[in-house]
Amino acid sequence: MTTHVLDDAPLSRFHKKLALYSSGGPFLDGYVLSIIGVAMVQITPQLDLSASAQGLIGASALIGIFLGGFAGGWLTDKFGRQVLYTIDLIAIIVCSVAQFWATDPVWLFVLRLLIGMAVGADYPIATSLLAEFTPRRYRGPLLSALSVMWFVGAAVAYVVGELLLALGDDAWRWMLASAALPGTLIVLLRLGTPESPRWLLKKGRVQEAEKVLRKVYGPGVGIGDLPEEQRENVDLKAILRSGYGGRMLFVSGFWTCAVVPLFAIYAFGPTILGALHLEGGLAHVGSALITVMFLVGCLIAMPLVNRLGRRTLLIHSFLWSSLALLVLGLFPTAPAAVVMVLFAGYAVVIGGTQVLQWLYPNELFPTEVRGSAVGLASSLSRIGAAAGTYLVPVALTGWGIGGTMLAAAAVSLAGAVISVLWAPETRGLTLHEAAALGTAPGEVAGQQSQPSHPSAGRQSRSLAP
16 A cells, blocks of 8 residues: 555644534534424424425425535635635524514525525535545544534534523524524634645646645645545546446435435434324433433444445445344334334434445545535435425325334435445545545455446446555
8 A cells, every 4th residue: 555645644733623623514514404393392383394395495405505515515626625614604694683573484494494504505515625634544434423423513412402492482593593603603613724745736836735734734744745636627527427426326315315214314304203202301301311422433434444445334324224224114103112122223223324424425526526426416315305204294194103113214224325336435545545546345445346337337446555
C-alpha cells in the first residue's frame, strides 16, 4: 500500500475539532426531525390537523432536505465548502425562531420546509469538507460519528420536548423554536474553518491551497504532498450516465431503504408506540429509550466500519433490522415488554446502515463532484423518506400497526438486496483511490469478481491500493 503524507497523517486536534463542528448539522437534523414528534401531540388538536395534514407537516422537513441537498451539493462544488459552512445554519436559526408564531398548518409547513432545505444543504458541505481533510485510517470512524450525532440530537429533542410540555398549551411553539439555541452555538464554533485544499487545487487556486496545508499540517507540507487525483472531468449529467451512475444508484438506493422506516418512526414515534399499546407518557419514554438504542447501535457500528468493512456491515445491518420489523408486524399485540425489546433490537442493528450514509458517497465520488454527488444522493433518498413519513398516519389508519411494520420490514429487506448486489468495499483506500472508477459492485478491494451491475462494464481502473 502506497504511503501518502496527508492520507496517512496522524489524527490531529484540527481533525477532531473539524469532526465536532461538522457534526453540528446532523445534530440539528436529528433534533428538528424528532422534536416534531413530541410537538405533534399538541399541534394536532390545536390546529385541527387531519391525518393527511399531520403527514405533510411531519414530512415537510424531509421534502426540504430533498431540495436543499441537491442545491447545497451543487453550490459547495461551485463556490467551495467553507463559504457555505455557516450560512446554511443561520437559515435554520431564523426559521426555527419563526415557527414560534406559526398560526396555521400552511405557515408551519413552509417554515419546516425551509429548515429542511438548510439542513439538506449542510450534508454535502460539512461531510465533503471533513472527508477531504481526514486521513484514511480515521475517515470511516469520523464520518460515521456524524450519524451518531444525528441520534444525539434526536435524543436531546425528546428530553427537551418532555421538559417543555410543562409550559402548557403553547409548549409546542417553544419546542420548535428551541433548535435556534444549538444552531447559534454551532455557527460560532464553525467560524474560521479553512477551505478544503483539494477543492482549491481543483479550482487552480494553488497559493490558497498551499497556505491551508501549511496552516493545518505544518510548514513542511505543500500541494506536492496531495495525492494525485485523476481528473475525471465529470459534471452532474456525467454522474448519471458514466460509471458513476451505478454508484449513484447504489448509494441513493441503500440510503433510501435505511431512512424510510427510521424517519417514519421518529416523526410519529409516540403515535406508533401508542398503536402498539404503549400510550401516554409511556409512549414518550419508549420513544426516548429507542432513540438511546439507535445511538448505541451507531456507537457499536463505528469501529466495525474498519474491522468488518463497509460492505459486510451494511448487509448484516439491513438483514437483522428487517427481521426485527417483521416480527413486530407479525405480532403487533405482543406484550409491551416484547414490543420494546423488538424496537430496541431494530434500533441497535440498523446502526450499520446509518453510519455509512455519509461515508459511502464521500468515498465513491471525485473531488470536483463530491458535494454534488452527496447532495444528489441525499435528495433522492429523501423522496422515499418523505413519502414514507407522509403515509405513516394513513397506513396506521388503513393497514393497522401490523401492516405498517410489515411494510417497513419489506423496505429494509430491499436495502439488503441492493447491498448484496451493488455494495463495493472501500476499506483501507485513500480518498482518491476510493473515488476512482474500477471496483465492480460487490467486489472487495484487492479481489477480482464478475460485474454485478450493468454500469460495471464501463469501469476501467481497480480500486485496490
